[in-house]
Structures are given as structure tokens and as C-alpha cells.
Amino acid sequence: MSSGIRLDEDSGYESDDALLELDGVTKYFNQDSGLLAGMEFEPSQFPPISVDRETVKAVDDVTLEIQPGETLGLVGESGCGKSTLGRTILRLLEPTEGDIYFKGENLADLSGERLRQTRSDMQMIFQDPQSSLDPRMKVGQIIEEPMRAHDMLDDEGREARAKELLEKVGLDPRHYNRHPHAFSGGQRQRINLARALSVDPDFVVCDEPVSALDVSIQAQVLNTMEKLQEEFGLTYLFIAHDLSVIRHISDRVAVMYLGNIVELAEKEELFENPQHPYTRALLESIPVPDPRENGARGVLEGEVPSPVDPPSGCRFRTRCPRVIAPDAYDWRGEEWAQTRAFMRAVKRRTFEPMPASRIETEFFDGDLPRGEAGSTVDEAIELIASDRNADIDADDETEHWSAATDLLLESFAEQSICARERPAYELEAEYGDGEHLAACHLHR
Numbered sequence: 001m002s003s004g005i006r007l008d009e010d011s012g013y014e015s016d017d018a019l020l021e022l023d024g025v026t027k028y029f030n031q032d033s034g035l036l037a038g039m040e041f042e043p044s045q046f047p048p049i050s051v052d053r054e055t056v057k058a059v060d061d062v063t064l065e066i067q068p069g070e071t072l073g074l075v076g077e078s079g080c081g082k083s084t085l086g087r088t089i090l091r092l093l094e095p096t097e098g099d100i101y102f103k104g105e106n107l108a109d110l111s112g113e114r115l116r117q118t119r120s121d122m123q124m125i126f127q128d129p130q131s132s133l134d135p136r137m138k139v140g141q142i143i144e145e146p147m148r149a150h151d152m153l154d155d156e157g158r159e160a161r162a163k164e165l166l167e168k169v170g171l172d173p174r175h176y177n178r179h180p181h182a183f184s185g186g187q188r189q190r191i192n193l194a195r196a197l198s199v200d201p202d203f204v205v206c207d208e209p210v211s212a213l214d215v216s217i218q219a220q221v222l223n224t225m226e227k228l229q230e231e232f233g234l235t236y237l238f239i240a241h242d243l244s245v246i247r248h249i250s251d252r253v254a255v256m257y258l259g260n261i262v263e264l265a266e267k268e269e270l271f272e273n274p275q276h277p278y279t280r281a282l283l284e285s286i287p288v289p290d291p292r293e294n295g296a297r298g299v300l301e302g303e304v305p306s307p308v309d310p311p312s313g314c315r316f317r318t319r320c321p322r323v324i325a326p327d328a329y330d331w332r333g334e335e336w337a338q339t340r341a342f343m344r345a346v347k348r349r350t351f352e353p354m355p356a357s358r359i360e361t362e363f364f365d366g367d368l369p370r371g372e373a374g375s376t377v378d379e380a381i382e383l384i385a386s387d388r389n390a391d392i393d394a395d396d397e398t399e400h401w402s403a404a405t406d407l408l409l410e411s412f413a414e415q416s417i418c419a420r421e422r423p424a425y426e427l428e429a430e431y432g433d434g435e436h437l438a439a440c441h442l443h444r
């Protein structure tokens, strides 16, 4: 490499150990539950007003390792905690619990020069190249800013390095004196890359770096990032919600849902042999009902629950088409699949009120489950069947549906192992020999 663009040849992490280790990393945010909604008037205390604070469990107990030189893709729906995890790793946010080890050192134990050095070793690039570049600064200044902050090189050295980096990221070094507004989105993201690389980091958190770009430009920027990774010995945590981007760039993929990692495997294994119903649902772009699963399909149904009060056990269970039968009942044949489909339909109120006999035919082929499960189902049907509730008004009807939902959820969903234990299983990979982790009790 010309003129020593790698500032410190020893800074590449040589060890066989993980570059980064997360152990039970948790980040909760305390926030007011709304301007007035959460305010209570309590005359017995002073001041007589208290504000209800809610805890957003954005990232909850994440344990994983990132190996030197790899790209770990982190994928999941909007709001599942990807950015919060990335920021917590870089200590832009203080973890609520858990430890982060970089090159074997606990970040919480670092101070002074070690902390400064480690901060420059870990960089981040963001989604929106427009807003992360100061329009008043010239490209050269933007790229040199982190070097200046870390007291690296003299003016001349910084300028030479900035120009060289411009070339490395695929821009003309003569752009050094221009302002960022003169550049396209893809070019701005390249400037961001040059900026992050200026301090010679080992690890870069890339937070949706190509999401704001045209698809045609995305691949070019991803290719440049791959080339730079090789040349600079970089390790990436690559955050994206777009699976095709994740597939392009990742070596391994972690799937996140409501603050938890639910599946982690090498890329091919994850895409070809997904084992978590959430991953499968994400991968299935077209909602095709699976005839083998009564009422259960791979598509994502329902809303993501609030991270303020996430479901117990497996957080995906409230949307999962494969919730496991509760042991407390003696199920035969299709009884559980039918009951589960009925429970979901009542909860989402996906059918109009109809006579009891028709509900039994539509959901249970005319045969309710035997024993206690059957009695509970029968009780729920009584609450919502049109012929049993002929004279009630709309409010009462809503109440009946909600009582039927509560009865079914409490009797069945809440009794499932999916609600009672948090799953974590290591599976044998079909593709490659890396580990495959799936947080789903179907693998118990």
C-alpha cells in the first residue's frame, strides 16, 4: 500500500479469539409514558404530581461473538433494537447490563489512553449520508476531523491521508476541497467511509449504510466496502433490514426480534436452512399458506408487541404460527393445531359472529377437542356464538370477544413452554461447519 495508509501495521488483531464479545448485553431506556397520560396527581405527596416512567427494553441479554475479519449481518424489523445494539457496542450508549469485550478487554474497564485508542479502533457509519456530513465543511476537513480529534499526524500528513482515502473509496482526490452537497448519495456514503477509515479502525458498525441509496448504487457501495474490508483488515457489524443486502455482504447473520437474537448462523445455513419461525417468516416474501399447518402460515401476522412489556418466554410467540401445544392437556391428532388456529382467529377477530355449530364445523371439523381442552373451547364458543348471544349490544359483544380471547390465551397460549421458558438451542448446521443457534423450543 502506498505512503503507509495503514497507520499502525500492528493494530490488526492477530489473535484467534473473537475481536468482539458481547455477554448478556442489555440496554433499557427510561422514558416518560406520554406528556399528560403518565402524569398522576397525588395530593398526599410533595410535589403532588408524579410522572409514570416506562422502561423500553430495546436490547435484552444479547450474547454473541464477532470474529476478526468477518462481517456479521444483523437483521430484523424496524424497532427491534439493531441500532441500539450497535450504539451500545461502541459505548455511544451505556449498557444497562452485560459486558462488551474488544480484543479481550472489557470496555467498561478502560480509561485514559487505552479508552481513546479503543474508541478510534471502533468506528460507525450511518444510514443517512446527507445529514451525517456537515454541509459547511469541505470534504477534506470532514475526512480529517476524526484524525484531528485523535491527534493523528500533522496537517500535511492528514491531507495526504485524506486524499489517499478518497482514492481508496473510489472518489477523485481532487474532491478534497469541495463541499458535500455537490455529491450524490452514494458518493456521500463513500466520503463517510473515508472518514471512518481515517483513524485506521479495526471494527466498523455499519448502520443501514446503503438503505437510503438507489438499488443500482447499493451494490457498488457494498462492493467497495468489501474491497476495503480486505485491504484494511476490517471487521464489520452490518445492520440492515433488507435481506438481499444482508445476503450480499455477510459471512454470518444474526436475526433480531424485539431486543433478542433469535437465530444466528453462517449466511448459507441461515438462508438455506432457517430454523426459527421468525426467520422463516422474514425470508418468505410471498404469503403462501402452508396446507400442512392448519391455519398456520409463515407470514408475519399481527403487530410487534411493545418493547415496554415484551411477551414472556419466546418474544415471538404472540405472532408465531407454530406455538407449541401446552403439556397440561391430552391432545390428539389435529386438536392442538385447530385450537391454536381458533385462538388466533378469536384474538384477531378475523370472522363475523356465527352460530356455535358453524364455528365448530369451520374450526374443528365438527369435533371439539376431548376433555378439559374441549370444555374450554366450548366455553369460548358460548361467549361469541351468534345464536347464544342474540340479544346483546355492540359493547357487550366486544366484551364477550375479549373475554373469549383472555380465556383461550390464559388456558392455552400462556401454558405453552413458548410462554414459560426463554429458548436457546444449538443445532447441527447442514451447510458449513459453523455454529447454528436458534432460540425456538421446537428444537428442544
Ligand SMILES: Nc1ncnc2c1ncn2[C@@H]1O[C@H](COP(=O)(O)OP(=O)(O)OP(=O)(O)O)[C@@H](O)[C@H]1O
Pocket: 029, 030, 031, 056, 057, 058, 076, 077, 078, 079, 080, 081, 082, 083, 084, 085, 241, 307
Ligand atoms: N433514546 C431512546 N429513548 C427511548 N426509546 C428508544 C431510544 N432509542 C431507541 N428507542 C426504542 O428502542 C427500540 C429499538 O430501537 P432501535 O432504533 O434500536 O431499533 P432498530 O431495529 O434499529 O430500528 P430501525 O431500523 O427503525 O432504526 C424502539 O422501540 C425504539 O423506539
